[in-house]
Amino acid sequence: xxxxxxxxxxxxxxxxxxxxxxxxxxxxxxxxxxxxxxxxxxxxxxxxxxxxxxxxxxxxxxxxxxxxxxxxxxxxxxxxxxxxxxxxxxxxxxxxxxxxxxxxxxxxxxxxxxxxxxxxxxxxxxxxxxxxxxxxxxxxxxxxxxxxxxxxxxxxxxxxxxxxxxxxxxxxxxxxxxxxxxxxxxxxxxxxxxxxxxxxxxxxxxxxxxxxxxxxxxxxxxxxxxxxxxxxxxxxxxxxxxxxxxxxxxxxxxxxxxxxxxxxxxxxxxxxxxxxxxxxxxxxxxxxxxxxxxxxxxxxxxxxxxxxxxxxxxxxxxxxxxxxxxxxxxxxxxx
Amino acid sequence: xxxxxxxxxxxxxxxxxxxxxxxxxxxxxxxxxxxxxxxxxxxxxxxxxxxxxxxxxxxxxxxxxxxxxxxxxxxxxxxxxxxxxxxxxxxxxxxxxxxxxxxxxxxxxxxxxxxxxxxxxxxxxxxxxxxxxxxxxxxxxxxxxxxxxxxxxxxxxxxxxxxxxxxxxxxxxxxxxxxxxxxxxxxxx
Numbered sequence: 001x002x003x004x005x006x007x008x009x010x011x012x013x014x015x016x017x018x019x020x021x022x023x024x025x026x027x028x029x030x031x032x033x034x035x036x037x038x039x040x041x042x043x044x045x046x047x048x049x050x051x052x053x054x055x056x057x058x059x060x061x062x063x064x065x066x067x068x069x070x071x072x073x074x075x076x077x078x079x080x081x082x083x084x085x086x087x088x089x090x091x092x093x094x095x096x097x098x099x100x101x102x103x104x105x106x107x108x109x110x111x112x113x114x115x116x117x118x119x120x121x122x123x124x125x126x127x128x129x130x131x132x133x134x135x136x137x138x139x140x141x142x143x144x145x146x147x148x149x150x151x152x153x154x155x156x157x158x159x160x161x162x163x164x165x166x167x168x169x170x171x172x173x174x175x176x177x178x179x180x181x182x183x184x185x186x187x188x189x190x191x192x193x194x195x196x197x198x199x200x201x202x203x204x205x206x207x208x209x210x211x212x213x214x215x216x217x218x219x220x221x222x223x224x225x226x227x228x229x230x231x232x233x234x235x236x237x238x239x240x241x242x243x244x245x246x247x248x249x250x251x252x253x254x255x256x257x258x259x260x261x262x263x264x265x266x267x268x269x270x271x272x273x274x275x276x277x278x279x280x281x282x283x284x285x286x287x288x289x290x291x292x293x294x295x296x297x298x299x300x301x302x303x304x305x306x307x308x309x310x311x312x313x314x315x316x317x318x319x320x321x322x323x324x325x326x327x328x329x330x331x332x333x334x335x
Numbered sequence: 336x337x338x339x340x341x342x343x344x345x346x347x348x349x350x351x352x353x354x355x356x357x358x359x360x361x362x363x364x365x366x367x368x369x370x371x372x373x374x375x376x377x378x379x380x381x382x383x384x385x386x387x388x389x390x391x392x393x394x395x396x397x398x399x400x401x402x403x404x405x406x407x408x409x410x411x412x413x414x415x416x417x418x419x420x421x422x423x424x425x426x427x428x429x430x431x432x433x434x435x436x437x438x439x440x441x442x443x444x445x446x447x448x449x450x451x452x453x454x455x456x457x458x459x460x461x462x463x464x465x466x467x468x469x470x471x472x473x474x475x476x477x478x479x480x481x482x483x484x485x486x487x488x489x490x491x492x493x494x495x496x497x498x499x500x501x502x503x504x505x506x507x508x509x510x511x512x513x514x515x516x517x518x519x520x521x522x523x524x
Contacts, residue, residue, distance in 0.1 A: 113364025196371040
């Protein structure tokens with residue numbers, strides 16, 4: 001890809017600007033992006049899924065301690081740029097929209113690196129009355145049709161964890177998880193919660209092995225990583241599992257889906273738990289518990305499955321690039 | 336010394352880790368979509384030369400290390416210590432064997448080196464990229480053989496042994512690349 005045509009204007013004047021104003025992406029990457037978004041929209045319109053366009057600017061953010069919103073000031077009031085359209089889209093679902101999708105921008109403060117830009121393009125969609133398994137079949141179709149990948153395969157979170165880390169994450173004690181992380185962190189960390197310790201071990205030992213033959217959906221997450229996924233108690237095992245799926249391709253996290261939690265009282269319970277777990281309670285926590293989402297769930301969110309997919313990362317992998325900036329017109333430092 | 340947060344970690348930054356000065360080589364931001372953000376960092380321990388990989392929670396910080404690189408002239412060795420002089424202020428520094436062990440064979444008196452100081456003491460020494468040293472022992476040269484490309488070992492005045500072309504003789508001065516330990520050319524006289 002280093003030989004891809006660069007977007008460089010013909011020199012029209014002798015005066016060369018010292019300001020670096022040129023884009024990060026090649027012309028080929030911009031063309032590929034346009035083709036991909038066209039294919040994605042075609043995929044959904046063929047299936048009669050309604051495209052929606054919810055606000056980027058909202059009075060409330062999300063109740064996830066690990067997501068820092070970008071704060072914007074509107075008159076005298078702080079607003080938040082959306083970290084994902086999840087809450088708005090669920091309110092549309094509760095209002096009876098039927099199946100919907102959205103292809104748009106999301107913002108996450110402080111996330112910057114080879115695979116992160118604070119502003120990024122997210123594809124999120126919801127299927128009413130569907131199970132997560134049905135939705136994963138559709139994800140497989142989408143990846144094959146729009147990104148020419150092989151069919152999606154599946155693996156169990158617990159089984160992968162046992163194979164690569166050596167013990168069952170569902171049953172592991174906090175001390176066991178903390179000790180297993182010493183080699184990675186160089187010390188015993190007693191502040192990290194179970195979900196973070198599991199994720200750290202998974203990230204180090206499992207993720208680099210995932211999705212090299214075909215994209216893979218990791219399913220059946222530990223209860224503590226349920227986020228807004230429904231919990232189920234499978235027969236004959238002594239713990240609950242979260243109906244959550246993460247899609248990986250070439251060792252990189254691409255999408256995250258749930259059998260959506262529809263129980264309003266359970267939502268409130270999880271929000272309170274998140275707040276208690278957070279070692280340094282967030283000053284704007286009240287702005288993260290959106291009463292309108294809670295009211296929508298109390299009114300009734302239909303049974304549904306939903307997933308959000310990072311479009312920039314998908315495009316990066318389709319083009320064989322290893323840095324997200326290569327598919328962004330302008331990365332944040334150039335924006 | 337200042338504290339540096341993970342988002343300030345850049346290649347070349349010197350920090351203290353587990354009591355040793357380290358040079359940051361790579362810093363990668365790692366974050367699952369839902370979950371704690373981490374920075375996966377590769378560092379070289381400047382005392383041992385070993386490379387460490389460590390993961391930090393994003394926002395954690397490390398103390399900066401008092402490590403500076405100074406241009407100095409190598410003066411002499413008394414057999415136990417190696418003596419260097421800062422050419423700006425003529426202050427002299429004494430390095431122990433551990434600081435020079437890897438580079439003794441390239442140290443020639445009056446050559447300019449980079450001495451890495453940690454808390455004001457020599458931690459390591461980097462010789463010039465090219466040094467000119469005299470051959471003190473080698474098989475007799477084959478006159479005119481500049482084409483066959485064959486080589487033979489030659490011992491240099493510092494004790495280093497390098498492979499040199501067949502035509503070179505004892506007493507000649509050659510230019511050696513200290514980064515690769517390879518013969519470059521005959522020194523210009």
